[in-house]
Every structure is written in C-alpha cells, then in structure tokens.
Amino acid sequence: MIEARGLSKHYGERAAVTDLTFTVQPGVVTGFLGPNGAGKSTTMRMLLGLDRPSAGTALINGVSYTDLQAPLCEVGALLEARAIHTGRSARNHLLAMATTNGIPARRVDEVLDIVGLTDVARKRAGGFSLGMGQRLGIANALLGDPHTLLLDEPVNGLDPEGILWIRTLLRQLAAEGRAVFVSSHLMSEMALMATHLVVIGQGRLIAETTVEELVSAAADEHVLVRTEDVPRLRARLTGPGITLTSDAPDELVVQGLTSRDIGAAAAELGVILTELTPQKASLEEAFMKLTADSVEYDARGVA
C-alpha cells in the first residue's frame, strides 16, 4: 500500500506538488493521471525516496522508502523509459542487481520468464529495443517479488503489442494482490489499464476516484435520436430537466432522459426511430473537463 499525506515539493519559488494526499490500495491497478508537468514524476520520486518532500510524508507499507529494510523486496519501480547503456547481458544485469540485494539467482530466471526475455537473456542489454528495455526494467522491478509497484509512464514509446503486454501484466500483478501505481498522461490507456484513479493538475489533487465514476461524474450524457417524425416526438419529450437540441431535420439530441425513456415514448406514439444512441463522454473528454480548470475542483474529488 502507498500513502501520500500532505505531500509537497517546491523547487525554489516553484511549487511542483502541493499538499497531495491519496492512498494506493493493493489488489487493483491505480492510475496516476495528470497533464504534462502536473507533478506525477516528482510525486513518484518522493515516494521512492529520490526527492525529499518540502512537507508531508510518503509511506510504502507504513514506512518511508528510506527506512525500508529490504527496499527491492517491498517496492519495485520503473522510472521513465530510457536506454540501458550496458555491455552486460540482460541476465547478468539482473544477476548483479540480485546479488547486491541478497536475492537468490533463481529469481532472475523467474523474472526473465515473466517478462518474456528468456530467449534473449544472454544478449547484450545495451542493444535492446525500447520495448525489450521496458521488459527488462519491469523484470528489475519484480526481482524482489515486491508487494508494491510504481511505474512512471511505462507505455511511452511502445508499439501496440508492447502496450497490450504491459496492460495485461499489470492487471495480473494487481490480481495477485499487489498495489500497482502507474502514471500516464494518456487517458484512453488508463481507461483500459486502471480501476482506480488519482488525478492531479498543477501539483494538486483533483480527484481520487474510479474510472467509472470519473466518466459518469464528468460526462455530459445525452442520447442521439433519429426519426422521420421529429415534431411529434419533440412535443412529447418535454418536462423539467429535459433539453432538446437538433442539428438536422431528422435528428434530436436529448439530455435528461435515458434511451429507454425515449424508446418507450416513441413506441406509445407509434413513431419509428431509425437511431437511438446513448452518447457517453470518453475518459479523455472527462479528463479534459476536469483538468481544464483545476482550481474549480478540490481534494474532495468528483464522486
């Protein structure tokens, strides 16, 4: 479990992170969302003891990273994707890491297998593609079989196959009971990968919620209706909280009624509908709406 309590970081006059409080629970993938420069990497670095908070605390399983007895066995981290400049083979790279951390050598072969690098384990890691490098980075994070995983933008620069692979692996690791915290500025990706979300903007918490809640809370839900008999249907669909708009003679956009309500009304009137489509905002739209004016939102979230 990860707990950030009143976490703040200032670089001189500049506030990168301000009074951030959130919890990352085991058993689910929690997405860490925010536009570029929102403070995601800074927060991750503070959680990992790489940056000292200006205020507040960052706890992993109840203790700060620097106080962990065997950090690699408690928390695995993958920071920004970068090439590994090493002449060592993938296996030797991991073996060196395992040896210095008192992790048995057989675990190296296990993690190579988990990330699908067994066949290239004896190849020079410095020559790996970005995707293979990410796999090696994840193998590294999994070496100590940690209960908590932190990954900063793990899908950046990966091809669709690599993205699918990471998505599937992270969900599986969470299903095994681990706390998985993964940052991204790609909303569509988070919608597929995460269940819970911590959303930040300008270094502040905007929402701590679920993917589902975020979409429905920020969504401007409406129903698109097409019919040859717009006037009769329009006359019927009136009432408090109902808004009707139209961009074409055979079209109505209805807010305030479900598609079921509209279908039932049309059936009663004997009006034929040629289309009846509920329109939901995508997570991308919901996110844009939330972060567009983050000062209007506060730490109580949108739920």
Ligand SMILES: Nc1ncnc2c1ncn2[C@@H]1O[C@H](COP(=O)(O)OP(=O)(O)OP(=O)(O)O)[C@@H](O)[C@H]1O
């Ligand atoms: N070492 C530093 N010195 C000064 N300012 C910094 C430093 N590190 C980060 N910042 C600033 O803090 C803010 C947050 O940056 P951070 O990298 O944490 O954001 P991010 O959400 O990870 O962004 P991105 O999605 O672009 O990686 C930015 O305005 C950045 O310029």
